[in-house]
Amino acid sequence: MAGFAREELDEMVRRWLIENQRCEELGDWKPLAAMYTEDATYGWNYGPTQEFMAVGRDEIRELALGQEMQGLEGWTYPYQEFVVDDRSGSVIGFWKQVSEVKRPDGQPYSPEGIGGSWFRYGGDFQWSWQRDFFDFGNVSHMFMEMITGNVLPAGMQQRIQRSVNGPLPGWYPIGKAPASLW
Template identity: 75%
Template structure:
C-alpha cells in the first residue's frame, strides 16, 4: 500500500519527537501508542537468539519496558532516514550513546551501524519494526564498560538478568519466534 510522502515525513517527525521525550524520561513504554494494535517488533541478538513482541501491549511491556530497562541515560539520535512511500517502508539509522564518558572524554557508544526498519500502518502508527545493530561492537562496548566500571546500577541489573538461566519473555531460539523475524 502506498502513502503520501508528506504523511510519512510527518510520521518520522512525530517518531523522533516522541523518542526524544522517552529518552529524557528514561521510559520508552509510551512509544507503544505509536504502533498498531497488532504490530510486531523484533531483532536478532547473535547466532542463537532473537526477540519478538507481538501486539501493542507486548511491545509496551517487553520491547519498550523489559528490554529498555537499564538503558536510562542512553540516547539514540537518528542520523538519517530512508523513506519508500510506495511500500510504506522507513529505515532509520541511529547511534546509541551513553551519558558516561571514557577517560579520553568520548561517550561510550558502540561502533558500527544501528537502525530500525519500519512498516507504516496508517494513522501515524507503525505496523512492524525490526532493529539491527552490530552485535560484535555492542558486546565489545559492554566489555569496555564493565572493565572501566562505567555501568549504571540499571545496566548491572540488566546484565545479571541476561546471564541468569531464567528465560525472558519475548526471547526465542533462532527461527522459533511466533512471527518470523524477516
C-alpha cells in the same frame, strides 16, 4: 501493495522523532507503544542463537520498550538519517547508541558500527512492525569495555543479571519466535 502519501510518512517520522526524544528525556520508552498498531510486531536478532520478538502493542510496551530498555536510562539514540519508501510504507532510520557515561578521553561510550530500525507504516500515524539491527560484535565489545572499566551503570548491571538467570519473556532461539524477522 498500496502506497502512502509522502507527506504522511514524513509527518510520521517527525512525530516519531519528537516522541523518541521525549521518552529519552523521561528515561521511559513505554509511551512509544501508542505509535504502533494494536497487532504490530517488534523484533531483532541478537547474535547467532537468539532473537527477540514482541507481538502486539501490549508486548511492545511491556517487553520491547519496558523490559528491554531497563538499564538504558540516560542513553540516547540520535537518528542520523531516514530512508522513506512511499510505495511500500517502509522507513529505515539509522541511529547511534550513546551512553551518558564517558570514556577516560571524555567521549561517551557508543558502539562502532551501524544501528538502525526498519519500520513498516500501518497508517493512522502508527507502525505495523519494526525490526532493529545493530553490530552485535561492537555492542558486545563496548559493554565488556564498560564492565572491565567498572563504569557500567547499576541499572545495566541489574539488566544483565536478570538475563543470566534464564530466558526473559520475548526471547527465542533463532527461528522460533511467534513472528518472523522477515
